[in-house]
Amino acid sequence: MIVGKQKPFEVIWDMIKEYKKVLIFGCNTCVAICHEGGNKEAEILASMLRMKAKQEGLEMEIKNRGIERQCEHEFFDSANEQIEWADAVLSIACGAGVQFTAEKWPKKIILPGLNTTFIGVVERPGLFAERCLMCGDCILHLTGGLCPIARCSKSLLNGPCGGSSKGKCEISKEVDCVWDMIVRKKMEQGRLEDLLRITPAKDWQTSRDGGPRKSVKEGLVE
Amino acid sequence: MTEEASAVAQEGVSSVEKTHDIPSDWSPNILAFACHYCAFAAADLSGVMRLSYPTNVKIIRLPCTGKLDHIYILRAFEKGIDGVFAAG
Structure with missing residues (x-):
């Protein structure tokens, strides 16, 4: 799975504090397994940010929402209303999820709440280790x-x-x-x-040395 | 990023809390999460024994303190609770 790490709270706060309506948007697959970017973490982060806004005396509305995967079109339907509502969306998905959300909502401010770290495994609860470099x-x-x-x-x-x-x-x-x-x-x-x-x-052209990659599944692609 | 935020980011420590002066007549709102099978039973027994406890403590019974979720505690703080007490 893709492993991520939430950005430091102050860094996240610095990103969102200029907006009035902020949606904390979770992605409930890979980054939920490492307890950093799932729907539950979105709820926790939203709560902490609401308290921060109150302490800073700022009039902000901070809501949370999550979908199963931010890297597939189908899952976004249930969150359309909340994304439409927000001035800025803090996505706590991996880099792919953040970019896909930004592509789907070109007029919205989409911000990254996670640092995407690596593809890895759960060695034991709470310990994640890298295994694949996607070469x-x-x-x-x-x-x-x-x-x-x-x-x-x-x-x-x-x-x-x-x-x-x-x-x-x-x-x-x-x-x-x-x-x-x-x-x-x-x-x-x-x-x-x-x-x-x-x-x-090794021929590294199959890796990043060959530039951004695409993969086509014949028979499935239109 | 502000200078303060970047310093915090480097240290990996978040400074959510701001310090405030505490008024002399202030008393904290305490929320107790108690396990049905032990701590809540003890609280129940203390009631039967006509023991009293301060009115600024409110108890919520849980089937087990294992049911206590991060968000329960955060919601309590958001709603003005000053301290959470988990007993189980």
């Missing part, structure tokens, strides 16, 4: 299901490097060396010889 050319079949693109600090294709020490990366003792993990996994599987094959340099 567009998956090599997990070569590396035992552990991604060196996302999880090696240097994105090495033939590791580990000399900075690997006792299973940790040289950048921090908190960071596991994914190449150490890959080698150990291949040993456990009795497939260490897989790593004798050199993986050639």
